[in-house]
Amino acid sequence: MSRPRNTKQRQLILEVLRGTTAHPTADWVYQQVRAVLPNVSLGTIYRNLGVLKEQELIQEVRYPGSQARFDGNPEPHYHFFCLNCDRIEDVPLPFCRDAEEAFRQKLPEYEVMGHNTEFFGLCPDCKDLAERREQ
Numbered sequence: 001m002s003r004p005r006n007t008k009q010r011q012l013i014l015e016v017l018r019g020t021t022a023h024p025t026a027d028w029v030y031q032q033v034r035a036v037l038p039n040v041s042l043g044t045i046y047r048n049l050g051v052l053k054e055q056e057l058i059q060e061v062r063y064p065g066s067q068a069r070f071d072g073n074p075e076p077h078y079h080f081f082c083l084n085c086d087r088i089e090d091v092p093l094p095f096c097r098d099a100e101e102a103f104r105q106k107l108p109e110y111e112v113m114g115h116n117t118e119f120f121g122l123c124p125d126c127k128d129l130a131e132r133r134e135q
């Protein structure tokens with residue numbers, strides 16, 4: 001009997017993630033889902049995020065020193081991480097499949113299934129702030 005409820009929770013988590021481009025943490029997702037389903041637990045959120053990730057409906061984005069973040073867009077794309085405010089944004093660059101092909105040609109003994117490229121630095125807001133402080 002618990003299956004339909006699980007499906008409903010998972011659907012809601014997916015909707016929450018698809019409704020934002022902020023690449024939120026599990027905790028943020030939990031707060032949003034709890035507003036609709038007050039009895040949901042953080043453990044349930046984590047479990048469902050894991051299932052959605054396995055089903056390739058969402059992505060997990062990890063930067064060293066930062067909490068895991070989640071993305072409702074499962075298509076491969078590049079991210080920019082701000083080292084100052086931890087903001088993660090999508091980068092509007094074409095995803096370079098050539099890199100995978102180049103890898104295969106150089107190292108044919110491996111099976112490459114994909115690649116990630118993470119840009120990092122300062123977002124425009126933090127860059128402005130840093131520049132103003134220097135003056």
Ligand SMILES: [Zn+2]
Binds near residue numbers: 083122123
């Ligand atoms: Zn920033």
Ligand SMILES: [Zn+2]
Binds near residue numbers: 078
């Ligand atoms: Zn993204």
